[in-house]
Amino acid sequence: MSLITLFFVLIFILINGLFWIALEHFAREYEVQQHHRLHFVLHDRTLLEHQPNPMFMPPPPPPPPPLSITLKSPALLPIWIVFIAIDLLILAFFAFLLKKLSPLHRLKNAIINFQEGDTQLNVPIEGKDEISQITHEFNHALEKIAAMKESRALFLRNILHELKTPIMKGSLTADCLDTSEDQERLKRIFNRMNYLLGEFSTMERFSSGEWELNLREYRFVDLLDHACDILLCSKENFDIKGEETGLIIKVDFELFAIALKNLLDNALKYSDTKPSILILSHSVEICNLADPLPQENQSFDKPFNRTYESSMTGLGLGLYITHSILKKHGFRLRYHHDSGMNCFRILTI
Structure with a gap:
């Protein structure tokens, strides 16, 4: 204009x-x-x-x-x-x-609002020219997207509700058992499953644009402890260097822990040796001994890469989720293969 x-x-x-x-x-x-x-x-x-x-x-x-x-x-x-x-x-x-x-101009503003997550839009239609026809089709598309979004939310709520009941019953049953190593293992498993349900709910809200970042400053070692707790593993499973740097980053605690957990999980899952974590002043690097990723899988902008579609080990969603969360924080995820090591670097600036 x-x-x-x-x-x-x-x-x-x-x-x-x-x-x-x-x-x-x-x-x-x-x-x-x-x-x-x-x-x-x-x-x-x-x-x-x-x-x-x-x-x-x-x-x-x-x-x-x-x-x-x-x-x-x-x-x-x-x-x-x-x-x-x-x-x-x-x-x-x-x-x-x-x-x-x-x-x-009104249509442009509606598209901007739609990009920010507002699907309940209705742009006024005046006349019968081509612009009015485009506006009509845009309103129709928004109605369909809103209906699909509501249907997806209802579907996920039902799944989470149905899964939460047996997990809660299993957790109560484990509490009734005699104190033993098996009881502790069962309690940890049910707690892990309960946390995963919360993680699924968080990721659904994040992917739909409903999650607002709660940014605060945290020590990276505290975030690392929380990510290890989610994985039900110990920091002893990793070779950690640079803890003395005292790296402090401003993040959403839960979301960033999910992103970090995905990287740690991949490092543990696809390596026969102890993965390493290098903490620097403005970055964190997680490396594990493994073959390099195929070139087509080194882009994390979209999920479900074709090489994953027939895989029995995963669908490649972890790196996509991690990339999306880091991008939301203004961070960057970089990958390189050096000396037989797959290295993922989180750049905080």
């Missing part, structure tokens, strides 16, 4: 400038014609004054009016009329174009 306005302003200035040049030209031409007419009148009067028989000499013509040519002269009135008509036509066309394009 601003480019169209700028274009019309430039056209308006150009046309008025050309008109002013043309008006000056016509004024000078008119002035030259007036000078010629004055010259001929004076010449005729001189001839009459020198006639041999002044008795029959007609009266001399009246003196010509004083020469006064301005831009407001009546002779230039038709040019002024044409100029004003052109200006009014341009302004009327500009107003008409703005009125026709105003639905596009």
